[in-house]
Amino acid sequence: MARTNKGRKFFIAVETEGGTKPVRKPTDLSQEEYEALAWTEVKHVGNIGQTGDDTNVVNYDELATEVTQKNKGITNAGDPTIECARTSSDPGQQAMRAAAKTGAYYAFKAVDKDAPEAGGTGSTYYNRGLVTGPMRPNGGNEDFILEQFKLGLVQSEIVVDPKPASGS
Numbered sequence: 001m002a003r004t005n006k007g008r009k010f011f012i013a014v015e016t017e018g019g020t021k022p023v024r025k026p027t028d029l030s031q032e033e034y035e036a037l038a039w040t041e042v043k044h045v046g047n048i049g050q051t052g053d054d055t056n057v058v059n060y061d062e063l064a065t066e067v068t069q070k071n072k073g074i075t076n077a078g079d080p081t082i083e084c085a086r087t088s089s090d091p092g093q094q095a096m097r098a099a100a101k102t103g104a105y106y107a108f109k110a111v112d113k114d115a116p117e118a119g120g121t122g123s124t125y126y127n128r129g130l131v132t133g134p135m136r137p138n139g140g141n142e143d144f145i146l147e148q149f150k151l152g153l154v155q156s157e158i159v160v161d162p163k164p165a166s167g168s
Contacts, residue, residue, distance in 0.1 A: 005048075009111050010042045010048055010109075011041050012042060012096060012107070013037040013039055014095055021098065022099040025128055026104070029107060034107060040091050042093055045082060046084065047082070048110055049151075051077075051127060052157055053078075056073035056074055057072065058070065077127070085144045104130075105130060106129070108128070109126050117164050123160065127157050128154060129151050132149065134147035134149050135148045
């Protein structure tokens with residue numbers, strides 16, 4: 001069944017459960033390493049942006065051929081913008097603001113609300129990269145006060161399918 005983004009949650013890895021100091025990770029992580037991290041949810045997220053690999057197609061026109069030669073080039077893991085309704089007291093948003101002040105790589109995950117049963121886990125998407133921002137788009141009288149953080153992802157996304165509760 002096709003699903004919507006409704007109920008999806010976004011997290012940043014922090015040094016202690018519920019803490020606000022982001023975990024800096026300088027190397028690619030495995031699924032097991034991501035799962036071992038302590039995570040804090042970034043609340044009031046309205047949009048997570050586009051993630052996933054975008055591989056360049058490189059071209060070469062050789063004089064001896066009639067058709068352009070093509071091959072795969074470098075892959076960009078993504079540069080999604082995370083949009084939040086600004087909440088100064090939210091630990092997840094505080095962690096994003098702290099991460100944006102550094103040049104280090106941080107771990108992130110998004111979790112869909114598609115667990116097959118109570119106690120199970122939803123589809124999970126792990127990423128790692130830089131944080132920039134926050135940008136504030138401002139707006140009009142009836143617009144929410146927003147902050148936008150741009151992620152510069154440096155590792156191909158790890159996607160984990162939903163799982164039932166343990167022992168099922």
